[in-house]
Amino acid sequence: MEQLLVVNHLTKSFGRNIALNDISFQVMPGRIVGLLGPNGSGKTTLIKIINSLISPTSGQVLINGEAPGVNSKKIISYLPDKPYFNDWMKVTELIDLYEDFYEDFDRNTALNLLGNLHINPSDKIKKLSKGTIEKVQLIMVMSRKAKLYILDEPIAGVDPAARDYILSTIISNYNRDASIIISTHLIADIENVLDDALFLREGNIAMYNSVENIRSTYNQSVDATFREVFRC
Amino acid sequence: MLGKVIKHDFKAMSKLFIPTYLVFGALVILDALMNLVNSQIPNHVKAYGIIPVFTTLTDVLMFIGMILIIAISPILSTVCFYRSVAGNEGYLTHTLPVKRSIIVTGKMITGFLYSCISLVFVFISSLIYLFICHHDTSMEIISSIKNFFLHELKLEDFPVSVIVGFIIIILALIVQQYANVATYYCCVAIGQTNNTHKIIMSIVTYIAYTTILQILSSVFSFVMTAVLSNTSDSLNEFMVRNPEGFFLGVSIFALCLNLLISVLFTFICTKILDKKLNLT
Numbered sequence: 185m186e187q188l189l190v191v192n193h194l195t196k197s198f199g200r201n202i203a204l205n206d207i208s209f210q211v212m213p214g215r216i217v218g219l220l221g222p223n224g225s226g227k228t229t230l231i232k233i234i235n236s237l238i239s240p241t242s243g244q245v246l247i248n249g250e251a252p253g254v255n256s257k258k259i260i261s262y263l264p265d266k267p268y269f270n271d272w273m274k275v276t277e278l279i280d281l282y283e284d285f286y287e288d289f290d291r292n293t294a295l296n297l298l299g300n301l302h303i304n305p306s307d308k309i310k311k312l313s314k315g316t317i318e319k320v321q322l323i324m325v326m327s328r329k330a331k332l333y334i335l336d337e338p339i340a341g342v343d344p345a346a347r348d349y350i351l352s353t354i355i356s357n358y359n360r361d362a363s364i365i366i367s368t369h370l371i372a373d374i375e376n377v378l379d380d381a382l383f384l385r386e387g388n389i390a391m392y393n394s395v396e397n398i399r400s401t402y403n404q405s406v407d408a409t410f411r412e413v414f415r416c
Numbered sequence: 417m418l419g420k421v422i423k424h425d426f427k428a429m430s431k432l433f434i435p436t437y438l439v440f441g442a443l444v445i446l447d448a449l450m451n452l453v454n455s456q457i458p459n460h461v462k463a464y465g466i467i468p469v470f471t472t473l474t475d476v477l478m479f480i481g482m483i484l485i486i487a488i489s490p491i492l493s494t495v496c497f498y499r500s501v502a503g504n505e506g507y508l509t510h511t512l513p514v515k516r517s518i519i520v521t522g523k524m525i526t527g528f529l530y531s532c533i534s535l536v537f538v539f540i541s542s543l544i545y546l547f548i549c550h551h552d553t554s555m556e557i558i559s560s561i562k563n564f565f566l567h568e569l570k571l572e573d574f575p576v577s578v579i580v581g582f583i584i585i586i587l588a589l590i591v592q593q594y595a596n597v598a599t600y601y602c603c604v605a606i607g608q609t610n611n612t613h614k615i616i617m618s619i620v621t622y623i624a625y626t627t628i629l630q631i632l633s634s635v636f637s638f639v640m641t642a643v644l645s646n647t648s649d650s651l652n653e654f655m656v657r658n659p660e661g662f663f664l665g666v667s668i669f670a671l672c673l674n675l676l677i678s679v680l681f682t683f684i685c686t687k688i689l690d691k692k693l694n695l696t
Binding site for chain 1: 431514
């Protein structure tokens with residue numbers, strides 16, 4: 185089986201500040217990978233490079249064998265860590281936009297998920313609460329049949345009930361052959377759904393292993409291991 | 417994909433432009449009504465009434481509105497561009513499976529279209545105002561224009577070069593609208609290269625660009641004057657002998673210059689967003 189994502193000696197610096205320092209790893213299809221690390225460890229920078237939102241200083245990223253570009257965007261479904269919709273839009277206009285640009289977008293899935301949450305598609309984004317906007321963003325992202333889902337802090341800043349909804353939406357809607365990269369520092373909440381965990385510390389990979397191995401090696405949960413690795 | 421980019425961008429920008437047009441349209445109607453009412457009031461009453469004061473006020477407001485709507489169109493377009501490319505909406509814009517060149521070109525075309533729509537809107541509003549308030553005068557003007565085009569204007573009297581020159585000048589003016597939008601958007605893109613003060617950097621870039629352009633045109637005028645002072649006789653001779661050729665030459669130069677600016681700034685804007693995109 186070919187790797188879905190290959191990161192090769194990737195470095196990104198902003199002036200003197202090195203955000204990512206010569207990191208290399210691979211993600212195989214069908215894996216759910218936790219991108220874990222404290223604030224400022226380089227998680228969002230890595231995600232932005234994979235999504236071709238910023239260029240690396242050096243090194244290489246390959247998605248399905250290709251550098252980030254139009255083809256990679258066709259197969260990546262990305263959830264940023266901030267609200268990114270134009271707030272004048274109605275939810276239904278957003279669905280039209282996704283349907284127009286993404287061949288793998290499933291309108292019915294989106295409408296069903298919105299219906300489950302009693303979100304009216306004719307509502308304007310600006311009239312929705314912050315939590316509901318986050319759910320709409322997630323619904324748009326998960327209504328695509330993408331090969332790689334990249335979710336940046338999907339459960340940060342939401343209440344525990346909403347976290348459960350978000351995680352169940354992710355797990356029940358992703359294509360089983362696809363991979364998911366979830367960036368978070370709320371490890372306890374997502375630990376049970378992860379296959380692999382990648383710990384980032386100050387732009388370096390502190391650990392990349394399967395959750396199973398981490399648990400058996402350290403004889404404790406990934407969350408406890410994270411706390412140990414990143415103890416201040 | 418270009419069509420889809422334009423379609424969605426056009427819709428997004430309409431949320432800013434339509435209210436602006438509605439406000440201006442309401443102002444035109446209000447002003448026309450005030451003028452109508454004012455014209456019905458006898459002169460001896462007018463001197464003591466408040467209606468003439470309001471009519472003058474709405475006249476002034478409409479005039480200011482006309483200038484503002486043309487002036488703020490590029491600003492509104494640039495705000496939309498900034499939000500969708502450099503603001504949080506950029507996370508959606510730049511992850512669409514579309515080439516950056518198509519995104520930039522699509523957005524520039526939309527900005528250009530709104531600049532043209534604003535001009536047409538102001539022109540039509542002025543006609544409506546004239547038609548309502550100065551019905552007889554406007555009918556006279558329309559009939560003179562109609563008469564000119566139908567009976568007096570004989571294309572065969574004009575050399576082909578003059579007609580071609582006029583067409584090229586109109587094309588140059590249209591391309592200039594696009595070039596203006598491309599200039600604003602390119603400044604926004606250059607602002608992206610600064611990590612902390614992106615908006616200030618964009619404004620400074622625009623001011624620097626216009627200043628350099630002023631200096632260059634002054635230098636160019638100075639050099640041309642110096643050159644022409646030696647060759648003025650032959651140039652004058654050429655202009656007298658072949659005025660159509662001179663007019664055609666100037667129009668082609670204007671068109672080429674605007675085309676060059678449009679292409680150059682579209683290219684620079686695309687390259688910067690491709691290589692130096694810096695979403696925070």
